Amino acid sequence: MPDLGKIRRWCVALLLPVVMLPLTTLPAGAAPGGERPVVETDRGPVRGRSHGAYRTFEGIPFAAPPTGALRWRLPEPVPRWKGVRDAGAPGSRCVQLPVLAPGGPVGSEDCLFLNVTAPTGSSARGGLRPVMVWFHGGGFFSGAGDHYKPERLAVEGGAVVVTVNYRLGVFGLFGHQELGGAPGFALADQRAALRWVGANAERFGADPHNITVFGESAGALSVCAHLTSPASAGLFHKAVVQSGSCSTTTPPHALLPGLGTYEPFVPERRTVADGALAAARLGCDRPTGVMDCLRRLDARTLATPELMQGFSLVSYGNSALPEEPRRALEAGRFHRVPVMQGTTQDEMRLFLAQTLAAHPIGDARAYRARLELSFGVPTARAVEAAYPVSAHPTPAVAWATVLTDASFLCPTLRDGGALARHVPTYGYRFSDRDAPDFTGLPQAPGLPLGAAHGFELPYLFTLAPLTGPQRELADRMTGYWTEFARTGVPGAPQAPHWPRYRPAGPVLSLAPGADGIRTVDARTEHHCALWDARWPGVTSSG
Template sequence: MPDFRQVRRRCALLLPVVLLLLGAAPGPDRPVVDTDRGPVRGVGHGAYDTFEGIPFAAPPTGPLRWRLPEPVRRWEGVRDAGAAGPRCVQLPVVGTGGPTGSEDCLYLNVTAPAGRAAAGRPRPVMVWFHGGGFFSGAGDAYRPDRAAVQGGAVVVTVNYRLGVFGLFGHPELGGAPDFALADQRAALRWVRANAERFGADPHHVTVFGESAGALSVCAHLTSPASAGLFHRAIVQSGSCSTTAPPRALLPGLGTYEPFVPERQTVADGALAAARLGCDRPGGVLDCLRRLDPAALATAELMQRFSLVSYGNDVLPLEPRRALEAGRFHRVPVIQGATRDEMRLFLAQTLAAYPIPDEGAYRARLAQSFDAPTARAVEASYPVSAFATPAVAWATVLTDASFVCPTLRDGAALGRHVPVYAYRFSDRGAPDFTGLPEPPDLPYGAAHGFELPYLFTVVPLTEPQRRLADRMTGYWTAFARTGVPAAPGAPPWPRDRNGSAVLSLAPGAGGIRTVDARAEHHCALWDARWPGVTRTR
C-alpha cells in the first residue's frame, strides 16, 4: 500500500512549480503568512491550513553541534511550507537498521483553523512536544487537525535534537546543557514572536506532550529558563516522578529514571569521547564535531544520552523535588496516564523473559522490591485476581511507575495551582503501533493509546469518535481558559489528592470521576516505592 503521507508531501513540493508554470497566483489552497524571518506558503485543507517545515533555529551542524540553538537567518522570497522538514537523527524504534534523519532538523509545523480569527478573540496556541524516549520521534508524525477544526486552536508540533545530539554532556561543555530542552525553548520563543501572525494569542500558550514529551513539559514547569514562555501545561504519561523499578522488564536493567544528576551525564560523556578516540585535552569537542553523525548515532550512545540532566542552570533541582518544594511555574495543569501504561513495554520483552506462572510472578516481585514490599505488593495484587501472571505484573508496574507517581505530583502541584487529573481507560483503543501483542498480555489502554483520540492517526469507532470529540473539547477549552469545561461534556472537577480523577472511556457513563488513588493502591506505593533507587 502506498504511503499517502509521503505522496502528499511530494505533491506539496511540486505544487509551487506547477503554479509557476501555469502563471497562477497563490489562492486559498496556498495561504501565505509573513513570519518574523520571512513569508511562508502553506497548504489549505478546507477547514484548516498547515504550514510545515518552518525553521525555528539555525541548523545545529558542524561547529554548531552541541551548542545552544542560534537564530535562523531571514530568507528572501516566499518559503514553501508544504512539506515537513527533516526529522532529527534517530535509530529505528523497532528492528535493525542504521540512523535516519538529519542534524539539520530544527523545524516546526503549524496547523491553524482556516480564515481569520474573530475580532477580539485570538486563538489559543498549543505547542506539542513528541514522545519517543528522547531518542526517536518527530513533530510531523502528529496531525492535529481535530484540535484546529473542532477546538479552534493553533497547534505547533516541534522537532528537537535527540539522543547523543540532544542530551550529551562533557567537561569541555561545562556540563550537560540539555540541548533538547533548549531547542524546545527556542520553539516557544518562535511561537511568542509569531503567534499573532497565525491569528493566535501569544499570551495563551499551552505546552503539552506525551511520554518523553510529557517529561519535557515537566522539565519546563520546573526550569527557571522557561519562565514566561507558556501559560498552561498538559502532561500525558510522563510525570516529574515517573520511574520504574529495577529489573522490571529485563534482568539486566536497573531502575529507570528519566532525570539524572548532571555529573553522571558528564562522566558518561567523557568516557564516550575517549572510546571514540577524542580524548586530547582541550580538543575533545573539536574532534567530536568532526565525526560523521553515523559514528555518534549508535544504539549505545543514543540510549545512554536519553536522560535529562539536573543540577545545572536549566534544572537546578531534580524535577520531582522541585514540585515538592513548590519551585515551579504557577500555571494550571492537566496531567494523567493510561490505565495499562506498562503493558506495551512489557509485551516487547516477554518472549525473552516470560512470566508463565505464579512462581515467575513472585520471582519478579522478589527481584524488583525488597522482601517486605514484595509481600505487600503480592497481597494487593494477587495473581489470581488477573487474567494472566503477565497482566498482574504489568498492572503492578503501571501503578508503581506511572499512575501513582502522577497523582503524587498532582498533590504537590495542587497546593499552588489548579490541577485536573485524568485516566485514559479505553481498553478497546485501536493499536496503531504495529508491534506484536502477546496472547497473554493484551495491550488494553496501553502507553500512548490515547493519542488517536487527540490526533488523526487511525480510524475510530463511532463511540470512540464521540470520546475523541469530548477529549478534544476538554484539551482545547483548557488551552483557551485554563479550565477543561467543554459544552455537553461531563464536568471535570479539580483534583487535590487523587480522589477526583476523570476516567475517559467511550460509551454511556464512560466519562466519570473515579478515586484513582484507591483503585491503583497508591497508599501502598507512596509508602513502599516513593521513587528512586540509584543503580548507575
C-alpha cells in the same frame, strides 16, 4: 540470549511506532486544496497549504541548523531569508535510528523545524485563538513533530497547534566538561521553538499570551522539565502532561533481568562522566580540544544505539534545571500555571508485551520472583497481597498492573497533589481498553494491551480509525484539551464536569459510552497508599 539493545529500544522509545503509520482519516471539513496561503514571519514569509477548514505551514525553521561548529551549541537565531519560503512539507527529522526496522541512522542534523496547523477564518468566539505547542515522545532518541496530525484540535477545537522537532540522543543530551556540563540541547531547542511561537503566533491568528505546552511520554517529561526550569519562565501559560510525570520511574528488572531502574532525570555529573568515557572510545581522549575532535566526526559515527540511548536522559543540577523535577514540585518551586495531567490505565502492558517471549511469567511462582527481584522480599509480600494473581486474568496482566501503578499512575497522582497545592490542576485516566492498537508492535499471548501507553493519542491526533462511541469520546477529549488551552479550565459541550484535583481527590476517567466519562478514586483503585509507604524513592519524598 535476547537482543537486549533491541528490546531496550522497544521498551524505552515511548510511542515510536507512530512514525510508521500513514494518515488514515481526516476530520470533517478537511479536504486537499490548491491554495497556497502566505504568512509573514519574523524571519521572512512562508507559503503553506490550504485544506479547506484548516491551513498548514510545515518545515519552518525556528533556529539555525546545529551543524558543524554549532553541533552541541545552544540554538542560535535563523538568518532572515529572502523571498517566500516554501512551507508545504515537513522539514528533515532529527538524526535517529529505526526502532523496529534494521538499518543505520536516518534524518539530519539540520532538523530544527516546526509545523503550524491553524483553522481557516476567524475564531467563532472572536479574538485570537489559543496556541498549543506539542512536544513528541520517543524516549528522547527518536520521533518527530510531523508524525502527529492535529487537524481535529484545530478544526473542532479552534486552536492553533504547533508541533516541534528537537535534537535527540547524543546530539540533544550529551554532556562533557568542555561544554561546562550537560546543557540539555533538546530542551533548549524546545525553548527556542516557544520563543518563535511567542514572536509569531499572532501572525497565524493566535494569542502569544495564551500558549499551552503539551506532550506525551518523553514529550510529557519535557513539559515537566519546563515547569521546573528557570530558563523556561514566561514562555508558556498552561501545561498538559500525558503519561510522563516528573516522578515517572520504572523499577529495576521490571521488564528484563538485565535492565536497571529507568530514571528519566539524572544528575549532570553522571552525564558528564559518561560523556568523557564516550569521547575516549571515539578517539577524542586528549587534554584539550575534545569537543573540536567530536565535532569533526560524521553524524553516522555518533548515531549508534549505545550513544543515542546512552544520552537519552535529562540532566539536572545546572542553571537550566537546578534540581530533580519531582523534588522541585514537592518544594513548590515550579511555574505557577494551570496543569492538566494523567496516564492511561494500562501503561506498562505495551512495554512488557515486547519482553515476555524472552522473559516469560508463566505462573504465580514466576510472578512472585519478579516482585522480589524488583522490590525486595518485604515489599514483594505486601504487593502480592494487594495484587494477587487470582485477581487478574494471567500472571503477566498482574505484573503489568503492578508496574503501571508503581511507575506511572501513583507517581502522577503524587505530582498532582504537589501541583494542586499551588495551581489549578486537573487529573485524568484514559480507560478505553478497546482503544485501537496503532503501534505495529508484536502482540503477547496472555497480555491484551488494553488502554496501553500512548493509546489516547488517536483521540487527539489523526492516527487510527475509531468506532462511533470512540469518536464521541474523541470529540469530548478534543473539547476538554482545547478549552483548557483557551481558559485554563477543561470543558466540552454535553460532557461531564471535570473537577479540579485535590490531594487524594478524584480524577476523571475517560472511556466511551454513556457512563464512560466519570470521576474515579484513582488513589484507592491503584493502591497508591501502598506505594507511598513501600516504594518511597518514587512516590514520596522519603
